[in-house]
Amino acid sequence: MDDRTYRCELYGLRAQVGMSAPALPQPLACMFFDLDGTLVDSAPDLHDALAKLCVERDVAVPEYNIVREVTSRGARAVMATAFGPEGQNAMDALLPRFLDLYTQTGFANTKPFPGIDALLQKLEARGIAWGVITNKIGSLTVPLLERLSYTTRVAALVSGDTLSQRKPDPAPVLYACAQACIEPAQCAFVGDDPRDVQAGRAAGVYTIAAAWGYLDGADPHDWNPDAIAETATELAGWLA
Helix, strand or coil: CCHHHHHHHHHHHHHHHCCCCCCCCCCCCEEEECCECCCEECHHHHHHHHHHHHHHHCCCCCCHHHHHHHHHHCHHHHHHHHHHHHCHHHHHHHHHHHHHHHHHCCCCCCEECCCHHHHHHHHHHCCCEEEEECCCCHHHHHHHHHHCCCCCCCCEEECCCCCCCCCCCCHHHHHHHHHHCCCHHHEEEEECCHHHHHHHHHHCCEEEEECCCCHHHCCHHHHCCCEEECCHHHHHHCCC
């Protein structure tokens, strides 16, 4: 039995025997989410864009699972699975074309992770605001959220180019709190990358590792978040 399977079974046991869920901030006024790997599964469209670029450049297309694992680390990490051996300068030169191909996908195969829509509905039903804090640039973030009909629902949206600082700097988290007009101590931040936990902790918000995300082969326990949720459905169950 691998560690991830063990943790899933452990959480299932907790539910069966009625053990208490993690204590979220009280009152919980807002929950922020990372985008790629937490709120939405964007790996299929990113892999499609990379595959087209590889064909154009006569480079072997990396396997989907390899690309998926690094998706939370951004476009350059995705490109590095195919073009890393060519060096950083080569990847920088190819980045605009990759982003163009990614935009051309129309984000058609990007979907919320299982349980996310129900979680968002539960937050809204309880009067808990929610928002997005991502390192993805705004010109990609906004169209994606529009396609999912999320833009009119978020209380805060901070993209990778909203500020000069990006996660793991706490500035984007603090800026999102200011947008939502909510104190950090009343907020939680959910993410599938150590940068999310680092940024949230430094900003003074409650941190939740999304174990359903890409994780890049890491164990979220090593990030020392305040809590770990195996699924969005489990996280929804923590809400009073």
